[in-house]
Amino acid sequence: MINLESLYSANARNMKKSVIRELLKLIQQPEIISFAGGLPAPDTFPVEDLRKAADVVFTKHATKALQYGTTEGDDDLKAELIKFEERQGLKLGKDNVLITSASQQALDMIPKIFLDPGDYVIAGRPTYVGAIQAIQSYQGRMLGIPFSPENDGFDMVELEKRHERAVRDGKRMKYIYVIPDFQNPSGICWSVEKRQALLRFAYRHDYIIVEDSPYREIRFIGENVPSIYQLDQQGENRGIVINLKTFSKILAPGVRIGWIIASPVLIGKLVTAKQAMDLCTNVFAQKWLAEYLKTGKIYELIGKTCDLYRSKRNHMVEMLEKYLPKRWDLTWTKPEGGLFLWIALPHYIDTDQMIHKAIARNVAYVVGSAFYFDEPEKNAMRINFSFASVEQIEEGVKRLAAVIVKEIELHESGPRGQTSPEGL
């Protein structure tokens, strides 16, 4: 019989299954309250408006919508996206935009065009697992940078230190990957100062910045901070930022449409890569979303989604304060937007181990270790607050708190008892 292992590429041998997607299969039972997924609240989906927009496509553009389209993306959709971005202060031409099958496709294209095996990407510790997977699938590596204690972006001293060491060690770095707005998994939002500092760092060393912004519009507290793409555009305009956007969190993930914003020369290279990857993105979905955007209803939808997530986030934070033990070594982020917060637990807790106990108590989270390229920190978890209902949030946090409290007790009584038993 054929020996498949001997046929697989080094890329394939380097691929890792997503811990999250495997976990999600485990927790399908209805009795489990899951804070694990990254799902938007389905009650935000504007079903009737989307039905009407689809109907316009069938009536007016059916033949085009069902035929092949260009690799670059549908011109109507691009025109609408340019208007959408203009409201956020971005000036874009058609050549600055490439439509993708949501952001994950972009996250796959970028290492493909930049990374040779062993090349490095500079990224946060922790960072989005889908970006890690894509980088691994091209045998890329990651130089992890911790966040500052102020939760306002990278620890810039650590960035300089680790970068310098990496350069000294002959590591070849290509781009910096960041999610400045309400990072997955931490919920952290970068300050404008940190964004500017990162841009200067990239200028100095000739790196590309990949700015992944799936949650940018989902801000429910505080004021908008300019994107790094904007800071470059309004400043030296060197065109080194690739900004990734998607409809997944502001409209619906099932439509699988995202867009890349970048300089025309980078878009050109990405188009060449994309030709061989899919010829073109779902043409029907592009025409459909163009019609939906023309109605202007997305702004109201985003407003409503932010209202809903604000109340869920507030409730989640309140419940964590109510049920979790008050200790200096048990903290959580309080995001101003997005879908996630991050709980850091006492150092001796291993959330990879604890997840089985949590599932036994019918509550689920994503293990923190999933968000590290290497040397994972084991004492953290990602908590999603967009999907569960208000009632589920309280009940779920109660269950989670019970699991954590028990884990702390186990440690604080257990090991001492075992390692230095009285009388020996």
Place this chain on the structure above:
Amino acid sequence: MINLESLYSANARNMKKSVIRELLKLIQQPEIISFAGGLPAPDTFPVEDLRKAADVVFTKHATKALQYGTTEGDDDLKAELIKFEERQGLKLGKDNVLITSASQQALDMIPKIFLDPGDYVIAGRPTYVGAIQAIQSYQGRMLGIPFSPENDGFDMVELEKRHERAVRDGKRMKYIYVIPDFQNPSGICWSVEKRQALLRFAYRHDYIIVEDSPYREIRFIGENVPSIYQLDQQGENRGIVINLKTFSKILAPGVRIGWIIASPVLIGKLVTAKQAMDLCTNVFAQKWLAEYLKTGKIYELIGKTCDLYRSKRNHMVEMLEKYLPKRWDLTWTKPEGGLFLWIALPHYIDTDQMIHKAIARNVAYVVGSAFYFDEPEKNAMRINFSFASVEQIEEGVKRLAAVIVKEIELHESGPRGQTSPEGL
């Protein structure tokens, strides 16, 4: 300023823009009759039936269709596809099927999981340009095998000879890529004997066969031949065939949905690769096509499409016979299915050069050289007969014939006149 070239990966430097897609941009003017594209006839798109199916999704499954789905693909769609394949004699379980963003995504995933830089794929000369591009984008190489004079598959003697030499030269081969049903670009359909011979060859050398079947259902003359996947399944059942299917030619390319049929272990590996490429395929489109398939109307649609393409193909062949000069060194294939035929011209004609003259006469084809990984043959062209109307076919062939006749005249008078002018 940043030097992008120094940041690009070897993959990126190896990527080539599709000649076809660049050509298609050139020939957008309405006065040009194009035989260049690979577009299905838009009058085959079942707009009203698709509208009804979409409406069922909005009414019954909206929340699921707009949410994230599994990487493997929607269970409803898979169930319908399993029934669809069963009518063609294939027995499949859920684990044998992976939904993709049409076949091009599959053509991108396969070299990703099998090819290290410099690894070889065995493929026909000529072969589908999208497969060549995808293989190049992972720095793969191709061992080209000519087709037999009978147009019934590879020249098996050449396959053995070239393969043996490649093995002797230390070339590392991983899989065989073929389009046995009405190949793009040649229109050739493999005989069952050649399919079996290729399967035995693959068994003997432990290669995977990638059987790309976008046109399989579009047979308008003659009897179905079992797919190589079927021959393996009904024979030794070694599970080494990966069969690629798509809705692009049997329904509509704009829906961007295809499916991979393979052994569960290969599907598992492809799923891992796909997680990092797109998380999941367009969920709405999957639910939509599942609803469309449930109506059973696809069989009637395929029948009508075959009728239409048969009449266009017959007309095209008739017009070629009527207008092209009758010469032993000017031949064309007469496909029993699919969308394309292949014209081989006298050896001295360079269709790369001639395309500009053709466009000047308002007719377009795809240059034969596009379909070769290396050492392209320059005296051929691919002709599409599915898209142009019956009237356009006659007028287009007339224009094309005029260009070819002039090119032949130019050669047969010109060079002789120039190289040995009388009186010198």
